[in-house]
Amino acid sequence: MSALIEAEDLVRVYATRQGLFGRAVPVRAVDGVSLRVARGETLGIVGESGSGKSTLGRMLLGVDPAQGGVVRFDGAPLPDKGTPAWRALRARLQMVYQDPLAALDRRLPIARQIREPLDIHARGDDAARRARVAELMQSVGLRADQAGRYPHELSGGQRQRVVIARALACAPELLVCDEPVSALDVSIQAQVVNLLRGLRGENGLAMVFISHDLKVVRNLCDRVAVMYLGRIVEEGPVERLFAAPRHPYTRALISSVPDPGQPLKGRIILQGEPPNPAKRPPGCAFYPRCPQASGICRAELPQMRATGQGCRAACHHLDGADPVPQAA
Amino acid sequence: MANLVEIRDLRVAFDGVAVLHGIGLEVAPGEALGLVGESGCGKSVTWLAALGLLPSKASIDGSVRLQGQELCNAPRSRLERVRGGRIAMIFQDPASALNPVIRVGRQLCEALRLHRGLTGAAGRAEALRLMDMVGIPDARGRFGLYPHEFSGGQCQRLMIAMALAGEPELLIADEPTTALDATIQAQILDLLARLRAETGMAVVFISHDLGAVAQVCDRVCVMYAGRIVEQGSVAQLFGHPRHPYTRGLFDAIPRLYGPRGALVPISGTVPDPRHPPPGCAFAPRCAHAHGFCATQVPRLLPQRDGRHLACAFPLPERDPQRDYEDALT
Numbered sequence: 173m174s175a176l177i178e179a180e181d182l183v184r185v186y187a188t189r190q191g192l193f194g195r196a197v198p199v200r201a202v203d204g205v206s207l208r209v210a211r212g213e214t215l216g217i218v219g220e221s222g223s224g225k226s227t228l229g230r231m232l233l234g235v236d237p238a239q240g241g242v243v244r245f246d247g248a249p250l251p252d253k254g255t256p257a258w259r260a261l262r263a264r265l266q267m268v269y270q271d272p273l274a275a276l277d278r279r280l281p282i283a284r285q286i287r288e289p290l291d292i293h294a295r296g297d298d299a300a301r302r303a304r305v306a307e308l309m310q311s312v313g314l315r316a317d318q319a320g321r322y323p324h325e326l327s328g329g330q331r332q333r334v335v336i337a338r339a340l341a342c343a344p345e346l347l348v349c350d351e352p353v354s355a356l357d358v359s360i361q362a363q364v365v366n367l368l369r370g371l372r373g374e375n376g377l378a379m380v381f382i383s384h385d386l387k388v389v390r391n392l393c394d395r396v397a398v399m400y401l402g403r404i405v406e407e408g409p410v411e412r413l414f415a416a417p418r419h420p421y422t423r424a425l426i427s428s429v430p431d432p433g434q435p436l437k438g439r440i441i442l443q444g445e446p447p448n449p450a451k452r453p454p455g456c457a458f459y460p461r462c463p464q465a466s467g468i469c470r471a472e473l474p475q476m477r478a479t480g481q482g483c484r485a486a487c488h489h490l491d492g493a494d495p496v497p498q499a500a
Numbered sequence: 501m502a503n504l505v506e507i508r509d510l511r512v513a514f515d516g517v518a519v520l521h522g523i524g525l526e527v528a529p530g531e532a533l534g535l536v537g538e539s540g541c542g543k544s545v546t547w548l549a550a551l552g553l554l555p556s557k558a559s560i561d562g563s564v565r566l567q568g569q570e571l572c573n574a575p576r577s578r579l580e581r582v583r584g585g586r587i588a589m590i591f592q593d594p595a596s597a598l599n600p601v602i603r604v605g606r607q608l609c610e611a612l613r614l615h616r617g618l619t620g621a622a623g624r625a626e627a628l629r630l631m632d633m634v635g636i637p638d639a640r641g642r643f644g645l646y647p648h649e650f651s652g653g654q655c656q657r658l659m660i661a662m663a664l665a666g667e668p669e670l671l672i673a674d675e676p677t678t679a680l681d682a683t684i685q686a687q688i689l690d691l692l693a694r695l696r697a698e699t700g701m702a703v704v705f706i707s708h709d710l711g712a713v714a715q716v717c718d719r720v721c722v723m724y725a726g727r728i729v730e731q732g733s734v735a736q737l738f739g740h741p742r743h744p745y746t747r748g749l750f751d752a753i754p755r756l757y758g759p760r761g762a763l764v765p766i767s768g769t770v771p772d773p774r775h776p777p778p779g780c781a782f783a784p785r786c787a788h789a790h791g792f793c794a795t796q797v798p799r800l801l802p803q804r805d806g807r808h809l810a811c812a813f814p815l816p817e818r819d820p821q822r823d824y825e826d827a828l829t
Contacts, residue, residue: 220681327769357538358708362752362765369762384682391754391763414756428686430711431756432738441690442683444637445651 175208176246176378177232177346182206183240184227188450199450201227203402204241209346214372214379216393216410218386218425220446224402225382229348232380233265234258245346263293266339270351272331276323282334283309283319289341308337312367329360336367347371348380353388365392386429390414398422401449401457404476408483419485421458456488464489502567504529504669504702505550505587510562510572512542512549517773519545521726522562524800527670532696532703534717534734536710536749540770542726543706547672551587552579585615588663592675594655598647604658605643608665615666630661633698635691653684660691664699671696674706689715710749714738722746725771725781728800732807742807742814744786780812788813 182205187196202224209215217225230236232243234250243250245265251257269275276285283305290301306316312333323331332352339347349368353361365388371377372392383389389396390410397407398421406419417423427440444461447453453460459469466489474486505527512520520542527533535543548554550564550571564572566582583589591597599607608627612618618626624643631639634657647655656676663671673692677685693716696703705716713720713734720737722730722745730743741747751764768785771777777784783793792812800810804817 220683329769357770358710358749359538359752359766360769362754362763363767365754366762366765386682387754387756390756391760411760424683426756428682429756430685430689430709430715432710432714432750432753439686441686445653445684446681 174210174247175244176211176213176376177380178208178244179228179232179241180206180244181241182228182231182238182243184224184231184236185239197450200402200452201449202231203452205399205402205404206241207397207404207407209378209380211345211376211378212373213395214381214393216389216396217380217382217399218384218389218396219399220384220425222401222446222449223399224449225399226350228399229267229350229380229382232346232348233262233267235267260293263289263342264345266342266344266347268332268335268339268347268349268352270354272328272335272355273323275335276331278323281320281322282314282326286334286338286341289338293342295342304341308340311340312337313363327360328356329363332356332364333367336364336371340371343375345376346378346380348382350382351384352381354383354385361388368392386414386426387431398425401446401452403457403486405458405487406483406485407476408479409481412481412483418479418483418490419487420462420464420489422485456486502529503527504531504567506563506565507546507550508563508565510546510549510564511560512545512554513559515557518776519726519773520549523723523726523728525721525728527702527704529669530696530700530702531719532705532717534713534720535704535706535723536708536713536720537723538708538770540725540773541723543723544674546723547589547674547704547706551583551589551672552576553583553589584611584663584668585666586668587670587672588666588668589672589674590656590659590663590676592678594659594679595647595652597659598655600647603644603646604650608658608662611662611665626665627661630664631658633664633695634658634661635687636661651684653680653687656680656688657691660688660695664695667699668701670702670704672704672706675708676705677712678707678709685712692716710738710753722749725776726773727781727797727810728808729782729810730807731800731809732805736805736807740818742803742809742817743811744788744813744815745782747815748785780810788815 182202184202186199186201188199189196205228219225227236231238234253237253286308287301287305290304314333353364356364369392381389381393393410396410396413397404400421406422414426417426424440424442442461447460455471456469456474459465468488474488476484476486477490479485479490503526507523507525510520510523523546537543549560560573562572563570566586571582605627609623612623612626628639636642636654636657677688680688689712692703705713707713717734719733721728724745730737730746737746741750748766752766754763766785771781779795780793780798783789790813798810798812800808803809
């Protein structure tokens with residue numbers, strides 16, 4: 173299967189100041205991430221706040237330029253941000269954000285906003301654009317009479333539908349969704365998840381779904397990558413990875429999800445908190461919290477190894493796993 | 501056993517718009533009660549009203565009794581003896597509840613001085629004990645740090661420590677884990693369960709996360725549009741929900757185990773409190789609704805198994821014969 177988008181060894185470093193007059197300290201938000209998404213595939217990226225998952229999402233679109241590594245879309249490296257070639261490509265690469273109210277213009281009726289990408293990329297004539305807007309609104313479950321409404325007149329779920337309709341306007345090939353349902357109530361969240369489920373694989377639409385909600389990711393995605401402090405620590409087909417996680421962090425993360433009817437007992441409760449990305453421990457970043465850590469974890473960065481059935485994990489204590497070359 | 505808190509027919513309106521339509525609730529000493537529902541259903545407003553923490557434009561009616569003492573619209577002096585002392589509250593965003601320009605140790609000592617009259621070395625020793633108790637590593641070394649030097653999870657621990665300073669009989673935790681990461685959320689839930697066991701205080705846990713509520717609570721109230729629609733033990737409600745809304749909440753959650761099919765959302769949205777439907781507030785979204793539901797508001801009535809339910813056409817009761825057969829197989 174050919175990859176639609178492929179990232180190799182991506183690095184993104186931010187400089188943060190400690191205090192008002194402090195020295196700038198480099199923070200490696202994304203630290204050597206490689207991944208690929210095939211046409212029609214949905215990849216979930218999970219991790220806690222500060223793990224670099226949102227930065228990675230923006231890097232895949234070229235919104236945040238990579239300082240190391242390369243993103244290839246459809247076989248060719250992503251053009252530089254702001255160039256005409258990049259702007260043209262953005263019709264094929266779209267993003268859905270967490271907060272729909274911030275992503276929409278409060279002063280424009282929603283139909284105008286859904287139409288905007290068609291105007292920018294000069295798709296069809298006026299009649300064709302109008303027909304496309306009506307078609308998009310219907311496909312995301314908005315009524316035709318809501319076309320003239322303003323964002324504040326809609327509910328949270330409806331606003332997120334507008335953002336999704338706008339992202340779909342130019343029939344993109346890749347949709348990057350950054351926490352698209354996190355701000356929504358459970359009953360509305362299910363409506364939007366079902367909408368995204370319906371889009372999956374439609375016309376080969378690939379999706380990168382960034383979320384901290386493991387239940388939603390399991391429901392929606394084909395494959396999932398788990399991030400910890402800027403690196404992917406485990407990756408694989410979603411059912412397999414949730415049924416038999418190998419990395420101690422993935423195990424703890426899955427165990428920490430409260431499931432109605434599951435008692436508190438027997439869950440893995442990690443000690444401590446994710447370390448400050450500016451003070452990344454040497455070796456495996458997870459070792460200060462890891463119940464299995466030993467001497468080697470402090471000294472050496474674990475490499476990705478195949479763990480069977482399409483899964484990979486980066487841990488020194490994977491018994492029986494074979495070392496494989498990093499290149500995909 | 502006498503109830504610690506009894507709320508009777510509590511009604512709240514903002515600028516004439518009713519948001520609570522008569523809430524009745526009891527909290528027994530030492531009990532953990534969960535309050536679940538979607539945003540805007542009135543779960544936080546219930547307790548903010550009970551403690552007199554709503555802005556003055558809110559009009560509050562009804563009765564809130566703490567062991568016989570009336571709190572609803574009570575004078576400020578009486579409320580101030582209760583708030584932080586007998587009933588403490590923690591909120592979703594711990595960072596904004598702490599004073600950013602005062603060292604955390606001093607904030608803790610202030611709470612101890614106000615509620616327990618502890619000063620000087622005694623206050624400091626007790627503050628350190630509380631920091632240890634809520635699991636702040638190296639409490640002595642971090643006593644003089646500012647809130648921004650702590651992470652979100654540790655700020656929530658500090659908030660819990662401050663809430664414990666008055667040795668409350670009831671802790672109201674309003675979405676205490678919503679802003680936290682999954683692994684930290686598990687730590688805080690574990691901490692709340694442990695503190696309740698150690699101190700014997702009652703806990704009211706307000707959350708939209710049914711899973712988190714199930715782990716901490718004995719009893720659950722499900723709220724919708726300013727009313728309690730179903731109330732019962734965790735086992736009853738989670739094992740066999742009978743109100744269509746409770747059932748809908750469960751069906752809408754994706755599962756961590758089992759098959760991965762399309763989710764079952766609840767159609768439509770929560771009604772606008774300015775234009776409530778004339779009958780049952782859930783009727784416009786309910787698959788079981790009949791003519792009656794569009795005109796009459798169902799009352800919250802006790803059921804045979806002990807739960808309370810406000811629905812004219814609830815899901816069928818569990819069949820004891822089938823339960824017996826299930827138990828055999």
